[in-house]
Amino acid sequence: MTELMNLYVAYSIIWVGLFLYIIKIHLDQRKLLKEIKLLKETIDGKKGNKNL
Amino acid sequence: MDKNYIKLILLGLAILFMLVSIYLAFIYTPAHETMGDVQRIFYFHVSSAWISYLAFGITFIAGLFYLKSQEFKWDSIAFISVEIGLIFCTIAIITGALWAEAVWGVFWIWEDMKLFLTLVLWLIYIAYLALRTNAKSKQSKAKLGAIFGIIGFICVPFSFAANRIWQQYHPTVIASSRGGLQASMTFALIISVISFTILYLYLMLVKIENEKIKDTIEEIKQQIGG
Numbered sequence A: 001m002t003e004l005m006n007l008y009v010a011y012s013i014i015w016v017g018l019f020l021y022i023i024k025i026h027l028d029q030r031k032l033l034k035e036i037k038l039l040k041e042t043i044d045g046k047k048g049n050k051n052l
Numbered sequence B: 001m002d003k004n005y006i007k008l009i010l011l012g013l014a015i016l017f018m019l020v021s022i023y024l025a026f027i028y029t030p031a032h033e034t035m036g037d038v039q040r041i042f043y044f045h046v047s048s049a050w051i052s053y054l055a056f057g058i059t060f061i062a063g064l065f066y067l068k069s070q071e072f073k074w075d076s077i078a079f080i081s082v083e084i085g086l087i088f089c090t091i092a093i094i095t096g097a098l099w100a101e102a103v104w105g106v107f108w109i110w111e112d113m114k115l116f117l118t119l120v121l122w123l124i125y126i127a128y129l130a131l132r133t134n135a136k137s138k139q140s141k142a143k144l145g146a147i148f149g150i151i152g153f154i155c156v157p158f159s160f161a162a163n164r165i166w167q168q169y170h171p172t173v174i175a176s177s178r179g180g181l182q183a184s185m186t187f188a189l190i191i192s193v194i195s196f197t198i199l200y201l202y203l204m205l206v207k208i209e210n211e212k213i214k215d216t217i218e219e220i221k222q223q224i225g226g
Helices: A002-051 B003-028 B037-069 B072-103 B113-134 B138-152 B155-165 B183-225
Strands: none
Touching: A002 B003, A002 B037, A002 B072, A002 B183, B003 B037, B003 B183, B037 B072, B037 B113, B037 B138, B037 B155, B037 B183, B072 B113, B072 B138, B072 B183, B113 B138, B113 B155
16 A cells, blocks of 8 residues: 555655746746737837837 | 637647546556556656657758748748647657666666757757847748758658667667557557547647737838838
8 A cells, every 4th residue: 555655645746846837838828928918018109109 | 610619629629639648557557567657657758759759740841942943931830830749849858858767767768869859959959049049130030940950850860760770778668560469458559659649730730820929020020110
């Protein structure tokens, strides 16, 4: 049983690691999308100033 | 079909298959006659190793495409595939070492060519990442990456076939005639391999999307700068 418990622990660590990695790449994507939005707003702002 | 739907479907399938493969590996399949429960590590170990070979294979193909077309999308695919391949290669090495400790009494046997070549493979792709980090321009990064990815792939077939060629310590479970796997074990292994493959595809899709967004950001920044 101890052997099986060790396996459970090892796999839990691996799965938690993989799960955290999936969360990380999604958070990265969110951050990048925010940045793109901000940059687009900056461009629009510049264009607006030129039109004034 | 919308990319978000594809991503969602892939994630759903990956989770479903993973849960099924965990059930199959820990409950459905019987314990091995001689190795006992520790043999259950094999389902995830083999699947992780398979994904690392697949990922490095994709890097090899994407490298060839990049050299032919000079399109940066192939470089992105090659780079992302190395990143994911390295994660699974690390998992394969760790799970293999855990199994070895339980069965052989040691985590690592340096004389075994399978273990040695897998470590070499891992180091080759670590070097790939280091090389890219040090390259100055985007072009040189991509070109060096493509060449390194193509040459580095030479190690993959040797790492895969090492236990068949040298027949040392590492067991050859999936052998053509003397497979030695029960039907339930083979089934669990197939499901596990499928689940890892779906997970790989999902990770690739999300990371490729991230790279595209990064490129767009760069373009916008250049526009603003200009």
